[in-house]
Amino acid sequence: MLRASRMPAHRLVRAAAPAQAQRALARAWPQPARLQVRTAATEAKPARSRLLRFARFTIGAVGASVTTVTVLVAAFFIYDATTYKDLDDSEDLEISELALNPRRGGPKNLPVVERFLGDDDSEGSRAVANKPRLVILGSGWGAVATLKNLNADDYHITVISPINHFLFTPMLPSATVGTLEFRSLAEPIRRITASVKGHFLEAEAKRVEFSDKLVEVAQTYADGVERRFYVPYDKLVVAVGSKSNTHGVEGLENCHFLKTIEDARRIRQRVVENFERAALPSSTEEERKRLLSFVVCGGGPTGVEFAAELYDLLNEDLTSLFPKILRNQVSVHLVQSRGHILNTYDESISKYAEQRFQNDSIDVLTNARVARVEPDRVIFTQKDADGNVCTKELPYGLCLWSTGVSLCEITQSIVDSLDVQKNKHAIETDSHLRVLGAPLGDVYAIGDCSTVRTNLSDNVAQYLDTYAQKSNIPVEKLAVTFQQWRDIAHNMKRRFPQASEHLKRADQLFTKYDDDSSGSLEYAEVIKLFKDIDTKMTSLPATAQRANQQGQYIGRKLTKLARARNSLAINDIISGDIDDLVDRAFAYHHLGSLAYIGNAAVFDYNGYSFFGGLVAMYLWRSVYFAQSVSLRTRALLAMDWLTRGLFGRDITEN
Numbered sequence: 001m002l003r004a005s006r007m008p009a010h011r012l013v014r015a016a017a018p019a020q021a022q023r024a025l026a027r028a029w030p031q032p033a034r035l036q037v038r039t040a041a042t043e044a045k046p047a048r049s050r051l052l053r054f055a056r057f058t059i060g061a062v063g064a065s066v067t068t069v070t071v072l073v074a075a076f077f078i079y080d081a082t083t084y085k086d087l088d089d090s091e092d093l094e095i096s097e098l099a100l101n102p103r104r105g106g107p108k109n110l111p112v113v114e115r116f117l118g119d120d121d122s123e124g125s126r127a128v129a130n131k132p133r134l135v136i137l138g139s140g141w142g143a144v145a146t147l148k149n150l151n152a153d154d155y156h157i158t159v160i161s162p163i164n165h166f167l168f169t170p171m172l173p174s175a176t177v178g179t180l181e182f183r184s185l186a187e188p189i190r191r192i193t194a195s196v197k198g199h200f201l202e203a204e205a206k207r208v209e210f211s212d213k214l215v216e217v218a219q220t221y222a223d224g225v226e227r228r229f230y231v232p233y234d235k236l237v238v239a240v241g242s243k244s245n246t247h248g249v250e251g252l253e254n255c256h257f258l259k260t261i262e263d264a265r266r267i268r269q270r271v272v273e274n275f276e277r278a279a280l281p282s283s284t285e286e287e288r289k290r291l292l293s294f295v296v297c298g299g300g301p302t303g304v305e306f307a308a309e310l311y312d313l314l315n316e317d318l319t320s321l322f323p324k325i326l327r328n329q330v331s332v333h334l335v336q337s338r339g340h341i342l343n344t345y346d347e348s349i350s351k352y353a354e355q356r357f358q359n360d361s362i363d364v365l366t367n368a369r370v371a372r373v374e375p376d377r378v379i380f381t382q383k384d385a386d387g388n389v390c391t392k393e394l395p396y397g398l399c400l401w402s403t404g405v406s407l408c409e410i411t412q413s414i415v416d417s418l419d420v421q422k423n424k425h426a427i428e429t430d431s432h433l434r435v436l437g438a439p440l441g442d443v444y445a446i447g448d449c450s451t452v453r454t455n456l457s458d459n460v461a462q463y464l465d466t467y468a469q470k471s472n473i474p475v476e477k478l479a480v481t482f483q484q485w486r487d488i489a490h491n492m493k494r495r496f497p498q499a500s501e502h503l504k505r506a507d508q509l510f511t512k513y514d515d516d517s518s519g520s521l522e523y524a525e526v527i528k529l530f531k532d533i534d535t536k537m538t539s540l541p542a543t544a545q546r547a548n549q550q551g552q553y554i555g556r557k558l559t560k561l562a563r564a565r566n567s568l569a570i571n572d573i574i575s576g577d578i579d580d581l582v583d584r585a586f587a588y589h590h591l592g593s594l595a596y597i598g599n600a601a602v603f604d605y606n607g608y609s610f611f612g613g614l615v616a617m618y619l620w621r622s623v624y625f626a627q628s629v630s631l632r633t634r635a636l637l638a639m640d641w642l643t644r645g646l647f648g649r650d651i652t653e654n
Contacts, residue, residue: 141551160203236443257402297400308596356598360598411426479520560583
């Protein structure tokens, strides 16, 4: 029996109708008000969804950042906890009797340190104890570059220096005004020597006994007593640097120098002290002007950068902390003996730096020579545009002397003990950086303390004498053909890489010096050619760049000599020019010069110059940041620059 459905008629129609009919009916049938309200809410939903997604993203990003920072902080404390260790004194120490009681010997019958206290500390130390002894004098650029290019297992290494750290000297002017901290420029030399299983002695080398292969070393103890001993060597590298050149000027005891951290610390103390004294009510106007007068003697990179850093300190920090009247009484003077500052750079760079200093009110005095330095004033002579020389004076509160370099004590001792040494300013070496006059292949000298002697004409004369003897021809009648000339030029370029630039066009030189157009060069013509080249050869610059390259060269050479040791012994090669067998002569490659000139920097690279403002300054910082000796010093440099930007320079007297 069929039951009647209770479903409303319109419901029956909608249920039975096809989908198309349902849609048509829905359009025609009026919608309740409740459904219209729901449609409006649906239209607002996308906006709320975007806001909700942004909120979720923000909360997630903040949460991830907080989590990351928390994990990093926790990881730091976990790592830091592992660095605290208790002393383990249970291990028995084996120390050689020779380390505790060295035998005496040498010309002065001093203790000879043949074994060190740390030679038995580990298996690695014992393994190198009987290796050839390599002694390095100094802890500067040349010494560190040598250490970083050595194989730790090839030599028993000893570094001797009165300073127990490596100093990043190019940034030293920044430390004088608090832009950088002193610790950011110093790397403990023991960290570097430890990486090659070496030893460090904080002492001063006094003399080298070449015949006995001994270095005489001295150290003054706290009681004021000096004790001396010998350190034996098989290979010796002299990298002691230099000291400031006085040029015979009187009164330099009144000046500050800028070679060490202690120099920079004294300068910073003096600058701040002068400002504090000038700010006292009891100081007269004349006294304030003298205290706030800063004189820099020397227009090279160090003097220019110090003047620039000093101006930055005055302009950016001190003027906001001291009475404004002091700013009007501050003066910075740069005394330069040449016609331009930065005279070794391109002329456009010198002019740009001078213009920059003029805009910064830094007084640049060119063609001026210091006569003497009194306790409160600098007396100097200056040549005017007409060539007239007049005497002037500058009162000062601080005077910095930064003009040239000269021999230090051990360098002078080496020069005096070797008859063939003729240079009064540095140790002369051959093109393999071996000290002339010392036993061949035993002693090397690198960095500011040395200079490479070329004497191309003398070497060519020896070469031609040998060739003439083999040919049974009197050397005066020797005629060098073009092919022979090319062989000579190639040989000289290999032995003296610094002459390569002057021998580049061998064909043009041959034609130029063939005076009689005979198609050959006579003996006198060849000698004249190389004498002319000798006059054009310049000494290598006394820069960190040069010392670093020479140190790298010596480190690689010593490694090659160690690797070739067995093969040389098998072939019974124990003497002669072994260095020339295993490696080429040293070739210096100039990588450019740069200098900071006050929120700006200049660059000079083989005639190409670049200078500018903040962009150049950041590039200057980047170069030195990359050249820093360790990750530790790079981190400290970055923090110091950040600290200066956030809080200003440190102006405490410390």
